[in-house]
Amino acid sequence: xxxxxxxxxxxxxxxxxxxxxxxxxxxxxxxxxxxxxxxxxxxxxxxxxxxxxxxxxxxxxxxxxxxxxxxxxxxxxxxxxxxxxxxxxxxxxxxxxxxxxxxxxxxxxxxxxxxxxxxxxxxxxxxxxxxxxxxxxxxxxxxxxxxxxxxxxxxxxxxxxxxxxxxxxxxxxxxxxxxxxxxxxxxxxxxxxxxxxxxxxxxxxxxxxxxxxxxxxxxxxxxxxxxxxxxxxxxxxxxxxxxxxxxxxxxxxxxxxxxxxxxxxxxxxxxxxxxxxxxxxxxxxxxxxxxxxxxxxxxxxxxxxxxxxxxxx
Numbered sequence: 087x088x089x090x091x092x093x094x095x096x097x098x099x100x101x102x103x104x105x106x107x108x109x110x111x112x113x114x115x116x117x118x119x120x121x122x123x124x125x126x127x128x129x130x131x132x133x134x135x136x137x138x139x140x141x142x143x144x145x146x147x148x149x150x151x152x153x154x155x156x157x158x159x160x161x162x163x164x165x166x167x168x169x170x171x172x173x174x175x176x177x178x179x180x181x182x183x184x185x186x187x188x189x190x191x192x193x194x195x196x197x198x199x200x201x202x203x204x205x206x207x208x209x210x211x212x213x214x215x216x217x218x219x220x221x222x223x224x225x226x227x228x229x230x231x232x233x234x235x236x237x238x239x240x241x242x243x244x245x246x247x248x249x250x251x252x253x254x255x256x257x258x259x260x261x262x263x264x265x266x267x268x269x270x271x272x273x274x275x276x277x278x279x280x281x282x283x284x285x286x287x288x289x290x291x292x293x294x295x296x297x298x299x300x301x302x303x304x305x306x307x308x309x310x311x312x313x314x315x316x317x318x319x320x321x322x323x324x325x326x327x328x329x330x331x332x333x334x335x336x337x338x339x340x341x342x343x344x345x346x347x348x349x350x351x352x353x354x355x356x357x358x359x360x361x362x363x364x365x366x367x368x369x370x371x372x373x374x375x376x377x378x379x380x381x382x383x384x385x386x387x388x389x390x391x392x393x394x395x396x397x398x399x
Contacts, residue, residue: 096277097167097193097254098297099132100311102304103140103283105355106154107364114153118364122305123161125363129308132298134162135196137171139233139258140302140351145369148179152186159190167193173228175202177217184221195221196256198228199236207242218251226279227255229264240267247278254279256300262287269295285311286337289326292318302354303336306361307394332394339386344379348372356380357387 104126107118126134136158137143137151146154155170162168170187172195174180184195197217199210218225227246229238237259246252257265257280265282272278273295281298282291288299292315304311314329316322340357341350351368352375359366366374375383 096279097133100298100304100315101133101135101300102126102131103135103138103300103302105305106141108367110367114150115365116157119157122363126308127165130312131304131308133167133169135169135300142369143171155187155190159192169194169196171196173198175200180217181220184223188223194224194226196226196228198230199234201234207239211242211245214246218249224253225251229255229257229259231259240271244271256281256283258283260284265291266294285333289314289318289330306357335390339390343383353383356383360387
């Protein structure tokens, strides 16, 4: 277990949900993984989260997941914490991947509710406690109701937080009142980490007491999201306004090409290919944009990239 794992300082800042670079045959693009990790760390991120939704974990083989864990933890070392998604429909697989991550040197695991069976809050609590008892790493809960069809209710989070290995929650519900309720519930527990997924609301949640953001766009422009987080922490509202405007332009232009539920994923990864950070290849069932969609995205991307060069980040 690394020094970072045993640190008593709670994790704060920008922790991008790293995309998983792939070749056309679906195998891990290790050269691009190496390049991307250095891009993120050079951009000032405070941690790296692999095998989340943005990392397409559900479409990857277990071997590919393990290969990514091994390479990421080895390359990052103790420079920033590495969080590993171990969400699965099988608790045995989650336990196995969590222990593999521990042996590789990960900081913590991140776990969304099992996403097939219909379960209630009592069963969900039992699942998380069973998992926490079985692993050695700290664990973040992952509220992702759009994908799991289940909300981790605030009272459930409070109950689970009593377990020594459950140290925080990532909320991707985009529900401001839910996140405010969490901040209020944990107002006297300053070490329970509350992070938000949707980057459009990251700055406001930091002002409310949140710890930072798991921002997909930080894969692409890490300096922008770090600057926005720092501005929010410092209550530098002028800088916040400028950076927030750039984030909203990314959301409106990069993530909304085509009529896909996966337009966010396709737009992000394809834009990263424009920077030479990866190939625009996806884990099935996702597939690449058409040529015309790529060109539409490229024109939007070039405008945003040019605008960002005008900012002094």
